[in-house]
Amino acid sequence: MSLEKIEVDALVVGSGIAGLQSALDLADQGYSVAIVERNPSIGGKMISLSKVFPTLDCASCITTPRMASVSHHPRITTLTYSTVDAIRREGKTFTAAITRKPRYIDEKECISCKRCEEVCPVFLPDEYEQGMGAKKTISIPFTNAIPQFPVMHPEHCIRCGACARACPKDCIDFLQEPAPVEIKAKAVILATGYETTPMTAKKQYGLGALPNVISPMAAERLLAPHGPYGRVLRPSDGMTPGSIAYVQCAGSRDKSIGIPYCSRVCCMYAIKQAILLSGSLPIADITIYYMDIRAFGKGYEQFYNNARAMGINFVKAKVARITEDENHNPVVRIEKQEGTSGPEEIKHELVILSQGLVPACDGSKFGLGAANNEFGFVKLSDETVSSAVTDGAGVFVAGTAKGPRDIPDSVVDAGSAAIEAASYIRRL
Amino acid sequence: MNEKITEAASKDNYRQEPKVGVYVCHCGGNISDIIDVKAVAEALSKYPGVTVAREYAFMCSSNGQDLIAEDIKNLGVNRTVVAACSPSLHELTFRNVLQRAGVNPYLHEHVNIREQASWVHKLDKAGATAKAIKLAQAGVEKVLRKDALNAIRVAAEQRVAVIGGGVSGMRAALSAAGKGLEAVIIEKGPRLGGKLLELGKMYPSGETGPAIVKKLSDLVLAEGKITVHTSAEIDFVSGFVGNFKINFKKTDGSSAQVKAGAIVMATGYEHYKPAKGEFGYGEDANVVTLPEFISLLKNSPADRLEYSGREIKSLALIHCVGSRQVEGVHKPQADGRLNDYCSRTCCTSALHTVNQLKDKYPGVRVYDIYRDIRTYGMKHEEYYDKASKDGVLFMRHNEADQPVVTSDRTGHTVKVKDVLTWGEELEFKADLVVLVTGMTPADITLIKSQLKLPSGADRFLQEVHPKLRPVELANSGIFVAGAAQYPMDSTEAMASAGTAAAKAAILLAEPDIPLEPFVAVVDEHKCTGCGLCPAECSYDGALMMGEHNGKKVAVVNPALCKGCGACVAVCPTRAINVAGWTLDQFDAMVDAIAKE
């Protein structure tokens, strides 16, 4: 296999909103940029959100144009479904070894007609829909994905050949191999983002085994305009939930699971989801169990006040345990911090765990000298003078790769990483 | 100023036969849940002048954009109408599609059927659909009458003016200079550093405010591309993107002027000053604000916490003073508004300060009265933990039950209805009361009014969009950095200032800047030289009487004209029009809407 070589000014690892925006802010200054994304589409977490606080814009409406600008930008090259295996520093240049994972189709020929997807007989749980709903073994990851190429999952494929027969361009290639790519760059921006704390993190909250205790990402998909069911229902029996509860700090501010820090976004996304839920389920009771509501950003306190005015219940309480009754109704054991004393058990029909944010990628593994902080996020070399410079010369960081933060803060980070990288390149 | 304009709005008439493509967007379900988008596309496909009409889930997505590009290529579409969200969100997105496909980008019309139809007529689906059809038809009429316009290009000063020399201003200047631009800091105070000059040990680094200022100001002074003016009082700001002029007075009374292509507003904040009598402030000397307490702590002797020669053995902190105000509970500010925002930094700063207090004077009793503790930063939860471990007594109240401070000869009594002890009314004595005050924006009335800068209900400078354009003001070429936009700590100010510099660098990446061509254009044949219109124009130099082929006519300076249209309204002969928004276009739109 011949080695594809790309030479650019800057390499951006990760294509969430922080990666996309830093690439654009560099390219618009005249620099050439390569973005490497491990997923089949660019867009990161933001493209799968429903609507976003505090403006309640639909997430697609503001992510897709950024994605499109990146994919049309003459100075930006994007490599999706690609892993960064290693980055070496040689003098003033970084050389990154990338592997393009096989999609099992010929990307040069594919016209995104979806015929392969239509005929494929094998369904799998759709991870973009958080496992709710199904997709085909060969399929385009989601409606707004960029690029619009199908991906085949060989571990599920029964080699029936239907896709190959249906494809008008003869692109299906069952024998496609991973392809190596080499990228040379003068600077690197780490924008590798976050994952949510796992559902299994806490024994007391059912270890992810209670069907009607769901993740906030699943709730985002239930609320999304193009969600898996087109409406809000609960997983165990498809019922429309009449009583919904949020458990705040589930996976943050909790030394017992090794995450003492506050995840910054979970108060706000819970409030947002509660507002959206009361829009789609006007008669549902919605309760948020919380310790402190951290609505500290511009317009956030007002957003919180609106939610209270809409009748969403905010209850100061610690949730000690979640179990379920015989109908899979989650039962939440709370210790209230106001009103009556003593623990109480309250039954709801759906519970969402407001999970925290942990790093998605160990940035130190690339051996670039960019160290992590004690929680595994990329550390800044001196945050009192710059918000993007890491301990590794020529290596910068943006967005949730350096710690939990919301979209406005991630976007602002991105510009600052771009200007730091530009200054560094200029001075080389 | 005229010589700076390299190319004015030119109105070369589009000679091809017009072929309109109409694209109706579902906007996820934002539009299609209410409006029958298929019916809209169907109705428009039959409308005169329309070559093709389609509907699609997300027109702004790459697939949606490709639909348009392909129709341009395959069907010869040369004008487009997109019926979708608001033009402020995506008009530019679609203009770029036309540009890429080789069509003049101004031959596009964006029709808002979301805010103007689906969102406001949720209960009347048929009515909303009918309205969307009318609006789209009016859009077709307008686009049929549009001219191909060209962006106006103005030469730009390759220099960034940074107003305010706090940490944000210094960072913005450093980042701009790092990129190779000249930067000028204009600071009204005698020194660089802003509020950090007064602060003690800061979170999260533990370094003092002045030490951080020194690190940044050393970098600034070593950077040859940065000029610093301190004790500079700005008295007049004018100009437009690429060509701003900032006039200021120096201490010696002399005046100076800085010319700049872009401005970064880094004017920071003021500490909230409690009203006289607010928790006893201003009436009782033993009620102080957090910044006052920070300097008191800095200057106290090693063996005891001292205030006006008296030892302080107990103190009570009250959070959210001047922030998170609620109607019916708090008195409005002088302008009638409430400070209903959270000041973001004060919880962390208060607890960080209490940590230092407890380290220095472990015996001092501390009561902390709060509504929510907002120590959201990565390591800030530790300050909260440490305070609890150090024996700080936390009390929590609901917004409606404000704590009450009363003072008499024996000292202060603080009363709190504490929800943590199930709403019990607690009463205790404290030697000192510390009001955890928040931030209000710095007073920049003069600059704001001269440059017509927007601010929000919270009075801080208002960005265009928190996610898409978070540091840009609606005024082209003016950016905001740091606490001038909203309360933020100094590390967050670094990010904001860096981004403001990045946006300035992008703007000035080329020697001239493209401006929107939506400016007044005079039809010299129709203009009778009556001179009514210049009197209506409120932008200096935008519209004057001049000559054309020996005839007296109105003459527009396209770089200064804002396209407001005030002149259009007074012209008796319809000789003056705003390009892209002409009277003929509006007439046709009204006719289309009014038609049965």
Ligand SMILES: Cc1cc2nc3c(=O)[nH]c(=O)nc-3n(C[C@H](O)[C@H](O)[C@H](O)COP(=O)(O)OP(=O)(O)OC[C@H]3O[C@@H](n4cnc5c(N)ncnc54)[C@H](O)[C@@H]3O)c2cc1C
């Ligand atoms: C349930 C929920 C709801 C939310 N709602 C809101 C909201 O309404 N408003 C708001 O402002 N914020 C919200 N947020 C926060 C928001 O999601 C984040 O602020 C934002 O998405 C962060 O963007 P990012 O680019 O930093 O990270 P990400 O979106 O995580 O992007 C990182 C990208 O890097 C890729 N990547 C990681 N490692 C590698 C590697 N080694 N090689 C190649 N690629 C790699 C990942 O695949 C990913 O695509 C919400 C968060 C959650 C959990």
Ligand SMILES: Cc1cc2nc3c(=O)[nH]c(=O)nc-3n(C[C@H](O)[C@H](O)[C@H](O)COP(=O)(O)OP(=O)(O)OC[C@H]3O[C@@H](n4cnc5c(N)ncnc54)[C@H](O)[C@@H]3O)c2cc1C
């Ligand atoms: C009590 C308190 C404690 C804090 N503690 C911490 C902490 O421990 N750690 C932390 O990170 N942050 C802390 N902060 C926040 C920190 O003070 C701000 O983040 C920081 O000062 C913001 O910097 P800035 O440059 O945006 O604004 P400022 O520091 O306010 O600087 C603005 C500058 O602009 C100048 N200016 C204003 N108007 C004009 C004009 N018209 N013309 C010219 N110049 C003008 C001002 O003179 C000033 O020098 C604290 C805040 C408070 C209130």
Ligand code: SF4
């Ligand atoms: S060969 Fe595999 S991917 Fe193709 S249609 Fe059959 S199961 Fe699906």
Ligand code: SF4
């Ligand atoms: S059928 Fe072929 S051309 Fe069509 S999407 Fe599938 S792989 Fe691409």
Ligand code: SF4
């Ligand atoms: S943002 Fe709210 S829910 Fe999330 S960890 Fe912080 S306090 Fe808890």
Ligand code: SF4
């Ligand atoms: S940061 Fe804390 S003290 Fe400051 S306004 Fe917000 S909640 Fe109140």
Ligand code: SF4
């Ligand atoms: S459109 Fe407004 S700014 Fe332009 S010349 Fe007319 S009155 Fe002046």
